Ligand SMILES: Cc1cc2nc3c(=O)[nH]c(=O)nc-3n(C[C@H](O)[C@H](O)[C@H](O)COP(=O)(O)OP(=O)(O)OC[C@H]3O[C@@H](n4cnc5c(N)ncnc54)[C@H](O)[C@@H]3O)c2cc1C
């Protein structure tokens with residue numbers, strides 16, 4: 001039986017197990033939209049195509065399944081660029097389908113023609129321009145295989161209008177993608193598991209650095225088994241949060257620019273770093289010339305290109321983490337590293353005194369308190385989707401994630417505007433999960449149009465705006481490094497509670513800590529979306545902070561005893 005290219009597209013998506021897509025129609029993708037009505041697919045109409053890509057991304061990060069976004073040619077496709085780059089930087093598997101002008105018009109500057117495969121070449125794992133219906137099935141099936149295999153990432157399939165309209169027979173067996181990752185082959189110079197295990201067994205001050213790859217390879221249990229058997233503490237990256245339970249006694253917390261002071265000191269004192277599914281981002285290492293100079297280093301990453309890229313290591317293993325750990329485990333000796341763990345306790349020093357959580361309610365509303373209260377009130381069980389800025393770092397520090405895939409955040413690209421749409425994707429992927437957005441007043445204003453999507457889809461997504469009246473993270477840099485010259489960082493916004501109400505969403509404002517619990521509980525109980533405008537301390541600062549490029553142990557610490565900011 002002949003199918004149109006448009007029908008083949010949906011048939012292929014259904015065969016890939018797709019049930020939900022996020023999109024926005026237009027001329028060049030209209031044949032596909034028309035055919036969609038014949039297939040069991042839920043289409044979520046977004047308000048901006050950037051939102052569609054972040055939703056697909058949030059869907060993927062929350063569930064591990066490939067997220068799908070769809071848009072028309074030209075401006076529809078270019079609006080996707082930021083979301084695709086975001087997914088690329090954080091290795092999130094999404095497939096973007098774009099309509100393209102008719103194949104005979106390509107290159108003629110036709111209406112809404114843009115070379116989207118050219119534009120997205122450096123920000124996709126792979127992309128396709130499909131000009132014939134015969135090529136739709138192979139391209140779409142392969143796109144899914146590429147997106148989810150090896151190191152996951154975004155793939156774009158651009159389909160001309162005539163390829164959607166014309167018909168052909170499809171041989172689904174022949175179209176089946178048969179990808180074999182080159183990663184399966186060991187290369188000369190690859191580290192041997194015996195070398196890794198020998199270093200682990202001999203180490204006195206080993207430290208595991210656990211990244212996003214832990215969740216992507218589903219190695220959560222395996223990494224704990226290694227840590228527990230050999231008594232090795234673990235530090236996590238921002239994107240590794242949740243891969244190891246925050247409450248596990250061996251989990252020290254986050255490393256890096258805004259990581260815990262004792263974690264960064266432990267890295268500098270360790271004699272062995274075991275880096276698992278993390279890529280030594282510059283936010284993690286600080287100055288690489290002085291990074292962990294006392295430590296031998298083992299690095300396991302499924303992407304060979306990450307090995308010896310930012311940090312030179314002694315044993316580099318290009319392999320899926322879970323299978324690497326399975327190979328190591330029988331040879332890992334039970335260990336007692338109590339001396340090292342006591343040393344780390346010492347490194348904690350006066351951190352507890354400095355912790356803002358120990359500051360009694362003084363009438364000010366601090367973002368860190370709001371987030372800690374949110375953690376307590378949700379029993380730590382929510383999927384929290386954050387935007388980018390100070391609130392993102394406070395979330396990482398003060399919401400204790402015990403569950404895998406329960407923190408969704410843009411790390412590598414640091415994309416403001418990510419949170420609200422990504423949370424919609426997360427809620428669609430996991431309708432039973434309690435989903436909270438933690439977003440700044442700046443980032444919220446970038447994609448707040450997606451509140452309408454929430455309403456149209458009847459989604460129960462709660463939004464906590466951490467409203468400090470500033471582009472706070474940039475203001476913080478100006479405070480520290482530009483002598484408090486606040487160029488272009490004071491920010492006004494609308495009355496967010498009223499704005500929410502205009503969308504038909506419950507909106508409320510909170511200005512005192514005593515009001516936090518009731519606002520959160522009301523939002524949770526309502527069973528519908530809610531927006532809470534937390535009007536927090538305006539000139540608050542994220543501590544500790546390793547200035548960009550500085551040595552990891554040279555952090556700016558919270559002044560102790562805590563000094564007041566702003567009006568005081
Ligand atoms: C304002 C701001 C501040 C930040 N501050 C910090 C900070 O203080 N600390 C911090 O940690 N980050 C911070 N970040 C985030 C930082 O920029 C990086 O995004 C983050 O460190 C990356 O973490 P990762 O390497 O674990 O994840 P990714 O960048 O996602 O890398 C994961 C790695 O795992 C590998 N992998 C994937 N699947 C597998 C598998 N199956 N087996 C083996 N390997 C696999 C991938 O190839 C990749 O190399 C900040 C970001 C922002 C926006």
Ligand SMILES: Cc1ncc(C[n+]2csc(CCOP(=O)(O)OP(=O)(O)O)c2C)c(N)n1
Nearest residue numbers: 389390391414416440441442443471472473
């Ligand atoms: C799209 C985009 N533009 C600019 C930036 C640079 N930037 C990083 S954090 C930040 C401030 C964010 O302000 P807000 O959303 O209010 O969050 P806050 O830091 O105040 O918590 C800016 C402008 C960015 N990360 N993303």
Ligand SMILES: [Mg+2]
Nearest residue numbers: 440441470472
């Ligand atoms: Mg702000």
